[in-house]
């Protein structure tokens with residue numbers, strides 16, 4: 001398979017810019033269910049992924065709904081789910097952390113992806129999807145990044161404080177988190193799909209870039225190397241917020257598809273990524289998709305595409321799309337992409 | 349006074365031990381707790397807020413300063429009470445229903461506390477009924493609502509509606525914030541105020557309560 005998305009990751013000019021809208025909880029809407037329903041039932045999850053593929057036609061699919069919870073839950077954190085009809089997104093609050101009042105990382109136990117929490121459920125959906133669409137579209141299992149997993153294990157506020165007061169414990173915790181992520185990622189790879197790693201807790205809006213370099217980069221690089229060895233060639237690493245000042249370390253992780261979120265500087269990304277032949281996904285603001293008309297969305301998408309300077313590693317995406325985002329609003333981005341590519345041809 | 353400036357500086361640097369020692373030393377030297385609060389803690393936290401806004405201070409450092417502030421406040425509190433010092437006002441806060449983001453809300457709480465307000469934080473995923481109930485129990489002057497999702501920001505409206513329906517809106521002012529909301533949205537849903545960040549939140553709360561400095 002050498003899809004448009006994979007061509008972009010290899011910085012070979014695809015026939016058009018790949019489109020990767022961030023659809024996680026919104027998947028559930030396609031099958032008329034809530035995120036809490038879909039993230040706990042492999043059949044519903046598979047149906048939702050198929051519906052997403054059919055209706056949105058993205059250039060890759062992500063097997064994940066509440067993307068930051070699965071590993072933490074499998075290690076023992078408590079996830080808040082919502083009752084019937086409530087379309088809120090399940091999440092882990094401060095009370096959900098398992099290292100409360102303790103810094104004893106050795107008390108944590110590695111999960112078994114075949115048994116623990118909802119890991120088996122996501123792997124089952126991944127296997128089903130590989131069977132149905134594995135030859136048509138890249139499939140990526142969502143895994144947490146080490147800092148985000150550590151944030152859930154310790155509680156975010158405590159983890160941020162520990163980075164200053166006891167960096168040794170943070171290193172230990174990140175080491176543990178990395179092992180958990182490797183195990184879960186392996187299971188996706190063995191199921192026949194790829195992985196995509198999310199680590200927005202390590203955003204430069206929250207964590208100073210120097211701390212990322214010192215604490216988070218080494219285990220992240222370790223995870224990326226490990227997945228490479230297991231045969232996954234492409235590893236996207238998604239860190240939201242303004243990561244312009246993080247770019248060097250971000251690229252240093254070895255991931256070959258990084259995120260240029262709404263607040264980050266696309267020109268800097270263009271410069272650095274093209275020098276290293278790495279792909280990046282530029283995000284359109286997810287708020288736009290609820291507030292604006294399709295015509296406005298298309299305009300904004302077109303402006304982003306024009307900034308891309310025809311870089312072959314440029315991918316257009318969105319912030320996390322809210323549950324219930326109208327399809328016509330997502331389709332407006334595709335229209336912009338199609339017209340942007342067609343324009344020069346029409347002029348020939 | 350040099351010691352009060354030092355206190356503000358240690359606070360800014362997040363040096364909890366030094367902040368605690370100096371607070372005790374100043375109290376022992378019969379400096380009024382109100383003055384320690386105003387010229388030491390509030391001044392120090394104002395500097396923290398400014399640095400955070402300019403991107404010169406990140407979350408770990410801010411949390412460390414916050415911890416130092418809270419330790420000092422704990423020592424000061426009984427003394428302030430004994431002096432009959434009034435807090436500048438009570439702020440009830442929470443992240444609205446369906447939303448678990450609280451880092452931003454907590455920063456707002458820290459800065460308000462650092463500006464001399466009393467904080468009652470309900471936490472995350474708070475339904476409108478719970479806000480209403482808490483307003484009755486805690487009788488705050490300000491209710492601060494946070495939301496980080498375009499879907500949950502709609503629950504700010506239902507919270508404000510519930511407060512109004514319960515007949516409480518003339519007793520409290522409601523201020524909203526969080527990445528997806530703005531002044532236009534605040535006007536639309538009938539909030540009394542909006543602020544973009546934690547420093548501006550303090551200014552807005554003061555303005556709503558008619559506090560000049």
Ligand code: B12
Nearest residue numbers: 241319320448449450451452494497498525526527545546
């Ligand atoms: C950390 C984070 C999380 C953590 C939250 C941990 C926690 N305890 O808070 C976790 C992993 C749990 C999480 C989960 C989700 N998240 Co999230 N998250 C973020 C992230 C990376 C940072 C948010 C943050 O803390 N910023 C730092 C603080 C300091 O800034 P702030 O919150 O804006 O607060 C400031 C101001 O807004 C203001 N303010 C805030 N509150 C208030 C209140 C008042 C009264 C006032 C006056 C001012 C004010 O002052 C603050 C300080 O200056 C953002 C992306 C980003 N980089 O912004 C996404 C983001 C907010 N998340 C997003 C999403 C979609 C989700 C999930 C749905 C993802 C999923 N599918 O699982 C879930 C939802 C779970 C739920 N039910 O809530 C989207 C929201 C998109 C949208 N517009 O709707 C974002 C923008 C990511 C993106 N680019 O798409 N997330």
